[in-house]
Amino acid sequence: MTDATQTRHVPDRLNSRAARIFKSWEALLLAVAIAIFVINSFASPYFLSAWNLSDATFNFTEKAMIAFAMALLIISGEIDLSVASIIALASTAMGLALQYGAGTPELVIIGLTVGVLCGAFNGFFVTVLGLPSIVVTIGTMSLFRGISFIILGDDAFRGYPSSFSWFGQGYIYWVFTVEMLLFVIIAIIYGVLLHKTNFGRAVYAIGNNPTGALFSGIRVQRVKFILFLLTGLMSGIAAVCLTSRLGSTRPSIATGMELEVVTMVVLGGVNILGGSGTIPGVVIAAFVMGLVTFGLGLLNVPGIVMSIFIGLLLIGVIALPRLWAMAAARRKS
Amino acid sequence: MSTRPAPPISPDVSPMVSMDMITKTFPGVKALDEVKLDLYPGQVTALVGENGAGKSTTVKILTGIYQPNGGTIRIDGDPISFATPNDAAKAGITAIHQETVLFDELSVAENIYIGHAPRTRFGLIDTVQMHRSAAKLLADIGAPFSSHTQLRDLGIANKHLVAIARALSVDARVVIMDEPTAALSHKEIEELYELVEALKSQGKAILFISHKFDEIFRIADRYAVFRDGAFVGDGRIDDISEGELVTMMVGRSVDQIFPQSDHEIGEEVLKVVGYEHPTEFADINFTLNRGEILGFYGLVGAGRSEFMQALFGITRPSKGVCRVNGDIKVIRSPADAVSNGIVYVPEDRGKQGAIIGLPIFQNITLPSLGKTSRSGFLKLAEEFKLAREYSQRLDLRAAALDQDVGNLSGGNQQKVVIAKWLATQPQVIILDEPTKGIDIGSKAAVHEFMSELAAQGLSVIMVSSEIPEIIGMSDRVIVMRDGRIAAELAKDDLSPETLVRHAAGITTDGAAA
Amino acid sequence: MTRYIPVRETILGGAILVLLLLISSRFSGFVAPSNLANVFNDTAPLIILALGQMVVILTRCIDLSVAANLALTGMAVAMINVAMPGLPIPVIIAIAVLLGAIMGAINGVLVWKLAIPPIVVTLGTMTIFRGIIFLISDGKWVNSHEMSPAFTDFPRMLLLGLPVLSWAAIITIILFGIMMARTQFGRSIFAVGGNPHAAVYTGIDVGKTQFWAFVVSGALAGLTGYLWVSRFAVAYVDIAGGFELEVVAACVIGGISIAGGVGSVGGAVLGAIFLGVVKNALPVVNISPFWQLAISGSAILIAVAFNARAGRTKGRIILKEAEAAQ
């Protein structure tokens, strides 16, 4: 059409790869994580011990498993506040199955299935009925846990087989726990899924502009439904781990975990409004949160004071770079 | 052209507003580079330039939405700066922006008066007074709806009338119109012209931005030309010809003749039988052949877009079948349509077209990921290759392919959307108002490109409300009215009169049907 | 002409009536006027908070820190009361409103000046405010006998047969009705939430409007903080724990669109009353306590599904318009 001399050459990239990485959120967060690690090891003589650090990973592994799926969901512009309640329901279902003599493999299958079903339930309301996910999952948050209460009442399920305790209490090698292994595997799977596949690209596209994504031939509702299923599945896996770790089920299990999961995702640099975020960011955020709670725990700081730190961290990590940029802009002008 | 009074002001009168050495940069883009612009009282200044030349950016600077990085703005010779849109409003500058910037949840009157509503003694909004004034404004511009209507119940064209009423609701000295006629029908455009004349006679300075040369030459007194963010020249409209203006704007001469298509029309590719939607359209039957450009004409709101979106799988028809290459295909989603080789370039670029937030190359490869990836895993190098190829074919203007598509001008965003679909190598491409808001240079390029596509054997459906474009480009035209097909016209039967007659439902004796 | 009848509010009002009918079939005393007045009184804090939350949600934000704000203000005024029992109640209320507004302003500034997403800001301040209660109270309770009688009696004082607590809700409803319909601020809130982009063009400062929305929400949370603590005559770290979700649920049931711009004072009030009726009815209709959570969860889902049906846009209806034109 236009002659070649008129055609402009548009370069592929504006910034070099190194510059992009250096300026990234992950770099900042990693610096924070390292700082916390160093501070912790000075603040408490007990911090730098393999076994203690291993114990500390329990503070975040289960939450992080859900956080990876939640990250994708939030990037796509949705959210699931019912994850902790899914854990309760999945755990209750496992306990119920136990009463009917289920063995470890059956328990795991039931836990995961209930997780997926709960995810499907949320997904149905959001993608088929077109309701906002924050609202739907505030409802299912009560509903799922409510069903646990109906089934269990003031009772508890206990007496899980000893082989079942492997998931939440087992060690693979030396101080490395089964949960850590699961955490690493799931992190890699989600990292690849989000950053290296067509599905991940669709997630970003949907998060940035759902209408545009639909008009580009992406099956928006299907992708979102799958994301709800995945979040349910991860909650099911977390339910297996947590139930195995606690060795019993009560309907109040995992109360309040949803907000910690969301906090972890947001701290990891995922835009709560959708469209951007990375899995490495969430991984580092998981460590940051684990390190902060464990470090403060070693100093016997009360839990509620600890949560002040998490709150400040959440706001501070986002606010500081912006304040910095504002100050820099002011200095320039 | 109507009889236009000669500009009453002598050339040595001083400008009411003058912008000088104005620079505005965005990350990676210099949108304006030391431009100047003068607006004179009682005169219409037309600002022309290609897409992305910086016209809307200038408007936003004049209305306090953006702050320039350098340069001065003077009003009556006194330097002034606008920190907020309110400052500009206080200085007497009002604008009809390119995008309709209104509120669906508010009533028409509230849309007009939000921010400067009349108050009662207690400081509360005086709704009675507000509706009274709004009704008067609406009557002045001939708007056919009440001030109590909820804005969301209005169509695009009527919304635009509200935007115009809003601009007139403040007692401004400077009125800016950024492509005000893009969404209006013929009759409404005439009313707008009258309005402009009235404003002129009140001594207001008017900045008029348009890509339509006939209207520029009809209503403007002066012109100013920008190219790639730089000032090229200005002067009195009487001193310049259309061709000269185009050359100034594009930097070369542009053939404004529609490309004479030498494409061959082949066998039937698409056949639509009895398409029907419960509320939007009914009884749509037509065929489309290989290498054909099929025009869809109609008045704005005739339901062409609704039908095209059903054909593309966005909505589902309640009845009807669609055959592609003779086989019945069920299209339930855009993904189905794409896999059957039908693609759609939507009218609403910002919302339905480009995915703002994703880089250019990812926008281009989004529907072609199947081709650039291996078993579901991305291959970046392949993606860049594809994106490079198609951005070059469309002469995309951008800083880099990994730049956010949101930073491109409207016209360049449109190119990204077209590139995205061409990369899928479709059989049928539906272009919904493909040149709406596109500058004359790019417009010619799009037209040329369209016939090139047809020559390559692609079938094109072109929805357009511009009669010259419809007549110049189409091999065959379908006219829609009120959700139904009003006529199907062969190329030889096309004339502006026939098209308008069928579109408006006027019988040969001139009475409405 | 259907648009002149507020569809959502009518459906919700109907749902509340049906609910009351159902309850009265199991326990007729529930619909006695005196009991309904009690239910309203019990729901008053939720109504007040829901109105504040409505303003915030309308501007496309969300305030998850209301309950923590309420608890912190409540604890602060309770401690002030213990330290200075002679301080008159109007002063206490002024302090509560001011404290709440300051906390709201903190949220607002972070949203406005640093452009941090509201859900992140208020998630953070929610935990921070709770933590501060622990720090200032040292984890201790303030008990009823420590509070001055004037402090605890105020919300129960009867005016024209209704307690002051109920009046606080009624006055808030009236003020909000006027504010949302007839003031520049009220209309800006709809504009900002409905189309923030357009708001900028019309000279409405989006961030500033959101800031003031947070201040309003915070001030109401502060007011409720005093009312809550004096009504239950106790202040401790955990009061109103998790109440923020109930407040959001009330708004959502009331048809306030979480995407901003759509909603009404009537909707928020009815949404709160709906939840209030459910909560008050469950203990009296002899439903096992273990069923309560599931029932309120289902109520939210059903209400929301209904709302969505009622509010769905019906397309352009070209064919109908064409027929009508002929």
Add this chain to the structure above:
Amino acid sequence: EDDVRIALVVKALGIGFFEAAAEGAKEAAEELGNVEIIYTGPTDTTAEGQIEVINALIAQQVDAIAISANDTDALVPALQRAMQRGITVISWDSGVAPEGRQLHLNPSSNPLIGNMIIKLAADHLPDGGDVALLSATTTSTNQNIWMEEMNKVMGNYPGIEVVATVYGDDLADKSYREATGLMQSYPDLDAIIAPTSVGIVAAAQAVVDAGKVGEVNVTGLGLPSEMAGAIESGASKSFAIWNPIDLGYSATMLAYELSQNGVEATAGAEVPMGRMGSLTLDENSEGAMADPFVYDASNIDQFKSIF
């Protein structure tokens, strides 16, 4: 450091009862001389939160953990790990399953408490009447045990009928609403028994607000400092509680004995606990500290400033 570190882990910080227990623990520490008390607990009353606290304590290699558990079973694995690492673990107030601790200190014997709460109500109802229970959460172990014990002895109180059991979740507003609901559903209600310190306060307030002082008597387990107002207003005629200071004191003493003096927690063993005498363990390694003490208008002023 040569101090003996004993961690007093509570259900959640900021509950008056546990603050008082911490006082007792400090008293014991002073008496013992070389003991450092770590008073800690999670943000809210969850088992997961307590596990995080326990992990931190294990890491610090404390000498003993004395815990009031949020969940009988869920803490067992974590506490077992603590014991494996040589840490003495006892539970007090709200117990842990036997596998997860060496001994459990009941504040009082469960049958005694069960009897006490119904007796407090019955004493003021010579002609019988309707009573209702307002518990904490449905999962609170100790509440459930006490109510069970109470049901066992109901036969001794003819004419007294329990018409309902409701749960206030240890939230003031929910307990208040539940109590209000009870008075509506059962207009002839004579007493509300709340064996929880949050619930009893809220119920008393609800009775005052409903204008039913004198009609409905609120009783159960509460703290004098929190209940002083209710006694004064007459909403509650009497209530009981064991002394939380003594409880914290005893728990600390027991933990010390087990960890430092090599005392074995076996069935029938008598473990000394300072000024509180000694604890006799049953076959579950459980023992009771003392009888609950009844507070009413005659003695409330004396105690309300203590705990």
